[in-house]
Amino acid sequence: xxxxxxxxxxxxxxxxxxxxxxxxxxxxxxxxxxxxxxxxxxxxxxxxxxxxxxxxxxxxxxxxxxxxxxxxxxxxxxxxxxxxxxxxxxxxxxxxxxxxxxxxxxxxxxxxxxxxxxxxxxxxxxxxxxxxxxxxxxxxxxxxxxxxxxxxxxxxxxxxxxxxxxxxxxxxxxxxxxxxxxxxxxxxxxxxxxxxxxxxxxxxxxxxxxxxxxxxxxxxxxxxxxxxxxxxxxxxxxxxxxxxxxxxxxxxxxxxxxxxxxxxxxxxxxxxxxxxxxxxxxxxxxxxxxxxxxxxxxxxxxxxxxxxxxxxxxxxxxxxxxxxxxxxxxxxxxxxxxxxxxxxxxxxxxxxxxxxxxxxxxxxxxxxxxxxxxxxxxxxxxxxxxxxxxxxxxxxxxxxxxxx
Numbered sequence: 001x002x003x004x005x006x007x008x009x010x011x012x013x014x015x016x017x018x019x020x021x022x023x024x025x026x027x028x029x030x031x032x033x034x035x036x037x038x039x040x041x042x043x044x045x046x047x048x049x050x051x052x053x054x055x056x057x058x059x060x061x062x063x064x065x066x067x068x069x070x071x072x073x074x075x076x077x078x079x080x081x082x083x084x085x086x087x088x089x090x091x092x093x094x095x096x097x098x099x100x101x102x103x104x105x106x107x108x109x110x111x112x113x114x115x116x117x118x119x120x121x122x123x124x125x126x127x128x129x130x131x132x133x134x135x136x137x138x139x140x141x142x143x144x145x146x147x148x149x150x151x152x153x154x155x156x157x158x159x160x161x162x163x164x165x166x167x168x169x170x171x172x173x174x175x176x177x178x179x180x181x182x183x184x185x186x187x188x189x190x191x192x193x194x195x196x197x198x199x200x201x202x203x204x205x206x207x208x209x210x211x212x213x214x215x216x217x218x219x220x221x222x223x224x225x226x227x228x229x230x231x232x233x234x235x236x237x238x239x240x241x242x243x244x245x246x247x248x249x250x251x252x253x254x255x256x257x258x259x260x261x262x263x264x265x266x267x268x269x270x271x272x273x274x275x276x277x278x279x280x281x282x283x284x285x286x287x288x289x290x291x292x293x294x295x296x297x298x299x300x301x302x303x304x305x306x307x308x309x310x311x312x313x314x315x316x317x318x319x320x321x322x323x324x325x326x327x328x329x330x331x332x333x334x335x336x337x338x339x340x341x342x343x344x345x346x347x348x349x350x351x352x353x354x355x356x357x358x359x360x361x362x363x364x365x366x367x368x369x370x371x372x373x374x375x376x377x378x379x380x381x382x383x384x385x386x387x388x389x390x391x392x393x394x395x396x397x398x399x400x401x402x403x404x
Contacts, residue, residue, distance in 0.1 A: 003032040003034075004029060004030070004031050004032070005030040005031075005032070006028075006029055007026070007028075011030075011032075012030060015030045015071070015073045015075075016030050016071060018056070018065070019058070023065045024065060025065035025066050026065070026067045026068070027054065027066055027067065027068065027069045027070065027071035028051055028069060028070060029070050029071070030070075030071045030073055031045070031070060031071070031072050031073065032073045032075070032076055033072060033074050033076065033077060034076045034077060035077070036148065036156055036178040037156075039074065039150045039176050039178050040150050040154055040155075040156050042070060042072045043072075043152070043154050043176065044154040045070065046069075046070040046072075047154065047386065049070070051068070051069055052066065052069040052070070052388070052389060053069060053070050053072060053386065053387065053389065054066035054069045054071050054072065054389040054390070055071075055072045055074065055172060055176055056071060056072070056073055056074070056075070057073070057074045057075050057077075057093050057120040057122060057123060058075060058096055058118070058119065058120035058123070064359070064389075064390060069389065074092075074093040074094045075094040076094055077092035077093050077094040077095075077178070078092055078094045078095050078096075078099060079091065079092040079095065080092075080095050080099045080100055081103075082104055082107065082109070082184070084107040084109065087109055087183060087184045087185070088145065088181060088182070088183060088184060089103070089104060089111060089181070089182055089184055090179060090180070090181045091121050091122070091179070091182075092178065092179060093120075093122045093176070093177055093178060093179075093180070095120070095121045095122070096118055096121060097111065097113040097114060097116070097117045097118070097119055097121055098117035099121075100113065100121060101113060101117055101269075101270040102270065104184050104270075105188075105268060105269075107184075108186055108187075108188045109185065109186060109187070110133065110184060110185050110186075110187035110188075110269045110270070111140070111143075111182065111184055111185075112129060112131050112133050112134065112137055112138065112139070112140040112143050112182075112185070113131050113132075113133075113140070114129065114130075114131050114140075114276070115131065115132065115273060115274055115275055115276035116273055116275060116276065121180065122177050122180050123172070124140060124354060125140040125141055125143075125144060125180060125182065126141065126167055126168075126169070126170070126171050126177065126353075127141075127169070127171050127320075127352070127353035127391075128140070128141050128169045128320035128321050128352045128353050128354050128365070129141050129320075129354065130307075130309075130313075130328075130352060132192070132221050132237040132272065132274070133185065133187065133221070133237075133239065133269075134221065134309075134311070134312065134313050135218045135219070135220070135308070135309070135310060135312060136185075136218045136221075136239055136311060137185050137312055138313060138316045139313060139316070139318070139320050139321065140182070141167075141168040141169040141318060141319070141320040142168060142169075142316045142318050142320070143182040143185075144164070144167065144168045144180060144181070144182045145181045145183060146158065146159065146164065146180075146181040147159040147163075147167050147177050147179065147180050147181065148177070148178045148179040149167070149176065149177050149178065150175050150176045150178060151174070151175040151381045151382065152175065152381060152382040152383075152384070156178065162377050162380070163377060163381060165318070165373075166373075166374055166377045168318050168319050168320060169318055169319035169320020169321065169353065169366075170319045170320075170353075170366075170374050170377075170393060171362075171390075171391050171393070172387065172389075172390065172391075173374075173378060173382070173388075173391070173392055173393040174377070174381055174382060174387065174393075175381065175382070175387060176387075187239055187269050188268065188269065189266050189267065189268055189269070190237055190238060190239050190240075190267065190268075190269050190272050191236075191237070191238040191240065191242045191244075191245035191246070191264065191265070191266050192236065192237040192238065192264065192265070192269075192272040192274065193235075193236070193262070193264035193265055193267075193272075193274070194233050194234065194235045194261075194263050194264070194274060195234050195236075195253060195256075195259050195261070195262045195263070195264060196231050196232070196259065196260045196261040197231065197233075197234075197256040197257050197258070197260060198230065198231060198257065198260065199226060199230050199231060199297070200257065201255065201256055201257045202226055202232045202256075202297045203293055203294065203297045204255050204256075205232065205234075205252065205255050205256045206224060206288055206293045206296070206306065207288070207290070207293060208252060208255040209222075209252060209288070209306070210287055210288040212251055213308045213310070213326065213327075216248055217248070218310075218311035218312055219238060219239040219240055220237070220238045220239075220245065220248055220249075221236065221308065221311075222234065222235065222236045222237075222249075222252075222307075222308050223235045223236075223305055223306060223307040223308065224305070224306045225277065225303065225304065225305045225306075226296060226297065226299075226303065226304040226305075227303050228300075228301065228302065231260065232256060234249070234253065234256065235274050236249055236264065237272055237274070241266070242264075242265075245264075246264070249264075276305070277303055277304075277305040277330045277331075277332055278330075278332045279330045279331075279332070279355040279356075279357065280331060280332050280333050280334060280357070281329075281330070281331040281333075281334060281335065281343070282328065282329070282351050282352070282355040282356070283329055283343060283347035283348060283349065283351070284309075284322055284325035284327065284328050284348045284350045284351070285325065285326075285327045285328070285346055285348065286325065286327075286348070287326070287327065287346070288306070289346055291342055291345070292342050292343070292345070292346055295338060295339045295341075295343070296329070296339065296342075298339075299335050299336060299339045300336070301333055301335070301336070302331040302332055302333045302335050302339075303331070303333075304329065304330070304331050305330040305331075306327060306328075306329050307328045307329075307330070308326065309325055309326055309327060309328060310326045314326075319370050319373075320352070320353065320365075320366075321353075321365065321366075322348065322350040322366075322367060328352070328355075329343065329347075330355065349364060350364050350365070351364045352365055353365040353391055356391055359390060359391055359392060362391045362392060365391075371393075372396070374393050375393060375394060375395060375396035376396045378393050378394065378395040378396070379395035379396045379397075382395060383395050
């Protein structure tokens with residue numbers, strides 16, 4: 001059953017809001033879908049009435065206000081089905097990672113979820129999905145096996161090979177996904193948590209980190225976070241036993257100095273949420289030079305997160321991301337000019353769709369060849385760029401015929 005809200009209707013203010021409190025979106029209409037047919041009807045209505053279409057499930061990843069649009073809210077579509085024999089999950093577009101984690105855990109299985117169980121599955125996955133199991137099992141987008149999608153012509157279809165390739169990291173530019181099927185992985189308990197230190201030895205720790213990451217197995221994922229309250233946190237997840245995990249991490253901890261707090265413990269993967277850093281500035285890096293380390297350590301007004309990539313991410317191929325970068329750096333605010341200059345000297349200028357808030361930089365989330373192919377596929381399924389809200393992939397002016 002479809003529910004529609006216009007300005008002034010009860011429920012309009014509830015469903016129009018984004019997660020970002022700085023935004024105050026004012027759509028022309030909010031449509032709350034409960035089944036795929038409702039999604040199809042909303043797309044056809046928007047086309048018929050000449051309204052831009054925006055889609056929101058959980059509110060995460062919404063960095064712009066869609067004023068005057070038809071806002072399609074899919075948060076009521078939350079079904080999760082687990083096939084333990086095939087190690088596959090099928091989810092509706094409003095499902096959150098907590099739903100999948102809870103459903104998969106009894107079978108000793110885990111999805112390639114994000115840092116928070118409250119994040120929506122579909123948006124996260126379509127945008128690439130860099131989670132704590134990515135080094136061992138790849139980006140979440142790479143685990144996608146199938147999708148049902150309403151395309152710009154209002155048709156509900158099963159994604160064929162070219163469209164499915166585009167959905168595995170190309171974001172929401174190709175239609176509204178009503179069902180997503182993806183692989184699960186045999187992961188039960190992990191050694192995970194965070195250890196916090198003062199920032200006194202942050203420079204030495206980052207210098208150790210740049211060498212140390214070349215010696216660790218793919219089953220260990222880490223990030224170093226420099227916070228505004230003068231602390232440094234090392235976050236880690238090892239898909240193995242605590243003794244081995246602690247031995248692998250010990251050189252890094254020893255360099256950082258005495259711990260202030262330590263939450264590392266063996267726990268079910270479903271409980272190992274460690275949060276993330278809001279990305280106001282994001283870039284990928286080939287390494288950590290001394291001048292960059294000095295700038296990051298002395299940056300006064302930002303939380304800085306240095307994240308290790310590599311492993312299965314670099315060995316897989318797909319539409320999402322630049323796979324060969326070993327490191328990414330996130331800052332939650334625009335840094336000082338000196339730090340910006342240090343970042344620019346060695347940064348690659350590349351991104352991951354999940355971390356972008358500037359639509360003008362969408363192309364930086366893809367390699368040149370993948371960007372070209374995505375635009376060609378877009379021209380087949382959405383030649384007039386109906387799905388243009390947010391991080392848009394514009395259709396190529398001309399395209400070769402592609403199999404549907």
